[in-house]
Amino acid sequence: MKTGLKVLLFAEACFTIAAGMLGPIYAVFVEEIGGNILDASSAWAVFMLTMGIIVFLIGRWEDKLRHKERMVIIGYVIRAIGYLGYVFVYNQPALxxxxxxxxxxxxxxxxxxxxxxxxxxxxxxxASEWADWEAMYYIMTAFAAIFGGIVASVFGFRALFLIMFIFSLIGMASSIKLMYLYRKVLGIFKISA
Structure with missing residues (x-):
């Protein structure tokens, strides 16, 4: 397995853990901030709709990008900010x-x-290297679900969100190595601005 795949898998594993810690108990958090099942499903729908529309549009633009690693890193930065943002969510509009x-x-x-x-x-x-990604996703999500439930029940949701943020920072930091690795794959050895 190439180093680039290892870096991508590690970075995404960190973000998978971050997201997976909240996933199964998301509705419990929404209820804790005064919401109900409909609020939880509406917030999830907003996330999916935002992502679906933008990914459809941005994917065509990213086809033309030579330095895709920048978009990976920028996306990770924004996702990390989002996970930190959960710390400050006390109502439905903030969510x-x-x-x-x-x-x-x-x-x-x-x-x-x-x-x-x-x-x-x-x-x-x-097939086997895509299977590595799939295996990472499901195994990390399983462990994250248990870990997230324990953290939220013992320390509360704010502590959980800080841990999610830390995992996302680790993933984001590791993805910076992609700047060099992807240029090597493309045959670009001079780092351009």
Whole structure:
């Protein structure tokens, strides 16, 4: 497995853990800030709709980008800000704002990430190396779900959100190595502005 894939997998594992810690208990948090099931589903719908529309539009633009690693990193930065934003959510409008931020970050990140991941694949190992991504996603989400439930029940949601933010910072920091690795794949050794 190429180093680029390892970096991408590690960075995304950190973000998968961050998101996975909240996923199963999201509705409980929404209820804690005064919302109900409809509020939880509406906030999730806002996230998905934001991400869906922007990813559709941005994906076509990212096809033309030579330096996709920048979009991966920018997307990670925005997602990290979104996870930190949960700390300051005490009502439904603030929750919707965070969901929009996370949707924008994901939409900027995912097409470029998938494109880079595909570029780093070893010929003849496409299925197994995509399986590595899928395995990472499901296993990390499973562990994150348990860990998130424990943290939220023992220390509360604010502590959970700070831990989510820390994991996202680790993932974001590790993705900076992509600036060099992706240029190497493209045959660009001079770092351009």
């Amino acid at each position: 919707l704002a965070v969901q929009i931020i996370l949707g924008i970050g994901g939409a900027l990140n995912i097409p470029a990430y998938d494109s880079m991941y595909t570029k780093f694949l070893d010929k003849g190992k496409e």
